[in-house]
Amino acid sequence: MPAPEQRDEVEMLATMLLIRRFEERASQQYQAQKIGGFCHLYIGQEAVVTGAVAATRPDDYLITAYRDHAHALARGTSADACMAELFGKATGCSRGLGGSMHYFDKANHMYGGHAIVGAHVPLAAGMAFAAKYRKEDRVTLCFFGDGAINQGGFHEALNLAGLFKLPVIFICENNFFAMGTSVKRSTSLEHIVDRAEGYDMRGEIVDGMNFREVRDKLSEIIASIRKDPHPAFVEARTYRYRGHSMSDPASYRTKEELEKYRLDDPITRLRAQLTREGKLTNEQFDKMDKRAKEEAMASVKFAEESPEPPLDELYDYTYANGVEAGVSPAKKTASGKKA
Numbered sequence: 001m002p003a004p005e006q007r008d009e010v011e012m013l014a015t016m017l018l019i020r021r022f023e024e025r026a027s028q029q030y031q032a033q034k035i036g037g038f039c040h041l042y043i044g045q046e047a048v049v050t051g052a053v054a055a056t057r058p059d060d061y062l063i064t065a066y067r068d069h070a071h072a073l074a075r076g077t078s079a080d081a082c083m084a085e086l087f088g089k090a091t092g093c094s095r096g097l098g099g100s101m102h103y104f105d106k107a108n109h110m111y112g113g114h115a116i117v118g119a120h121v122p123l124a125a126g127m128a129f130a131a132k133y134r135k136e137d138r139v140t141l142c143f144f145g146d147g148a149i150n151q152g153g154f155h156e157a158l159n160l161a162g163l164f165k166l167p168v169i170f171i172c173e174n175n176f177f178a179m180g181t182s183v184k185r186s187t188s189l190e191h192i193v194d195r196a197e198g199y200d201m202r203g204e205i206v207d208g209m210n211f212r213e214v215r216d217k218l219s220e221i222i223a224s225i226r227k228d229p230h231p232a233f234v235e236a237r238t239y240r241y242r243g244h245s246m247s248d249p250a251s252y253r254t255k256e257e258l259e260k261y262r263l264d265d266p267i268t269r270l271r272a273q274l275t276r277e278g279k280l281t282n283e284q285f286d287k288m289d290k291r292a293k294e295e296a297m298a299s300v301k302f303a304e305e306s307p308e309p310p311l312d313e314l315y316d317y318t319y320a321n322g323v324e325a326g327v328s329p330a331k332k333t334a335s336g337k338k339a
Contacts, residue, residue, distance in 0.1 A: 009270070010280055010288075012054050012211060016046040016267050017292040019070040022079055025296040026069065026086055026100075030246045034304075035086045038115075039100045042070035044241035047266035048173050049074045051214025052141055055222055061109050061127045063120050064143040066101035067173075068113040071143060075108040083299035089306035096309045097317060118144060118151030121170070125157040128168035132229055139222050140168040147178025149195055150187060161231035162199035169221060170196075170233045173208065179244045180252045196233035208238030209266045212273070239264075 023041045030039045042049075045067075053062070053074040064071045072082055077093050085092030086100055094104050094113070103113040111127065114120035124142030131138040148154055149172060161168050172192055176183050189195065196203030204221070207213045214236060221232045239261040243250035250258075274280035 009211075009274060010284070012050055012215075013267070013270050013274065013280070013285075014288045014292065015053075015074055016050050016211070016270065017289055018079065018295060019046045019050070019073050020267060021289075021292040021296040022073060022082065022299065023069060025300055026083070027242070027246065029083075029086065029300060029303075035100065036088065037099050037101070038066070039086070039246045040067040040244065041242045041246070042067055042240070044261065044266070045173060045175060045208065045238045046070060047211040047214055047270070048171070048208045048236045048238050049143065051211045052143075052171060052218050054211075054215045055218035056139065056141065059109060060138050060222075061111060061124075061131065061140040062143075063111045063124050063127065063140065064113065065117070065120060065145060065148065066113065066115045067145070068101065068103045072103045072105055072108075072110050072113075075105060075110040077103070077105045077108055077110065079295050079299035080302040081105075083296075083303040084306045087303040087306070088308070089303055090309045091302070091306040118148035118154045120144070121148065121151075121154045122157040122160075124168055124170070125161050125166060128161065128166035128231070129164060132164070132167055137226055138167065139225050140166075141171060142168060143171045143173055145178060146172060146174040146176065146183045146187070146192060147181075148172075149192055158195070158199040158201070158231070158233070162201050165230045167225045167229040168231050169218070169225070170231065172233070172235045174235050174237050175240045176237075177240075177244065177252070180248065180250075182252075191235070193233060193235040199231075199233075201230065202232040203235070204232070205235045205237065208236035209261075209264050209269060211266060211270045238266075 020043060023043050026039060027041060029035050049070050062071060062075055069082055072093060081091065081093040085094050085096060085098060085103060088096045088099060090096050094102055098104065098113060101113055101115040104111060112120060121142055121144060124140050128140040131140065158170065174192055178186055193203040193205050204217055206217045241262060271285055
């Protein structure tokens with residue numbers, strides 16, 4: 001298996017393009033009312049998860065919050081399975097039962113997709129504890145937004161991670177807004193990374209719009225953790241170009257602010273770096289972008305043609321033994337209701 005730093009950067013750029021085009025299609029399908037519930041897009045933040053995944057091995061663990069489409073795609077979940085999940089279809093990565101905020105892919109060690117703010121951070125500590133207990137050479141990556149850092153479970157998890165020297169990296173994707181609330185109005189610290197100091201763990205700030213900076217810093221930290229297990233905290237300063245969710249018009253931001261960050265698009269930046277170094281031509285980029293658009297479009301067709309989850313599985317992942325308490329399997333009809 002090649003070392004993370006040897007992974008082809010053009011391939012990583014292709015992953016970022018796929019994430020961008022997938023999210024654009026998801027936006028269109030949500031507006032067409034093909035997707036129900038909430039839908040949080042990752043447009044603008046692609047360099048964070050792509051850079052982090054480029055620094056890991058496939059058997060490392062990954063867990064994230066509800067803005068999770070990109071994390072699954074970066075980990076290797078197919079666009080078909082991701083779009084089908086948005087459509088609530090049986091072919092989705094969570095069998096159509098999780099939707100936008102609850103992507104799971106055990107084969108690729110992507111363990112969610114968690115809708116409750118900060119609730120998955122203690123789970124990440126538990127995953128890292130299990131890896132250390134079993135003497136596995138695995139690192140857990142835990143992604144969350146700046147809005148999660150003031151939750152009680154967040155502090156409990158970091159305290160235990162520091163106490164037990166767990167092999168986990170807490171990655172705060174600081175896009176400067178918790179829903180519509182500026183981080184300046186919600187957090188007393190000027191630098192979120194300072195949270196790490198209180199738990200005696202390494203803290204780093206990276207430019208979340210710069211793929212190479214994210215990858216290189218994560219590679220360095222992961223190498224250190226594999227040598228001698230310990231936790232770390234990374235504040236990736238990034239920016240989302242859309243609202244918090246599809247229902248958010250993002251009127252709390254100025255046009256000038258948005259335009260400033262659009263000029264620093266992470267895809268455009270990596271493309272320019274590769275082009276200057278002679279590793280990518282405009283023609284190659286256009287072909288990659290075309291493939292990404294076609295793959296995203298094909299995923300919509302796949303989702304539309306996929307079957308709905310069968311009704312007889314309604315209780316299978318809700319109740320113990322697949323039935324309501326006190327109701328025997330024999331009394332459950334094909335529709336999943338009591339006989």
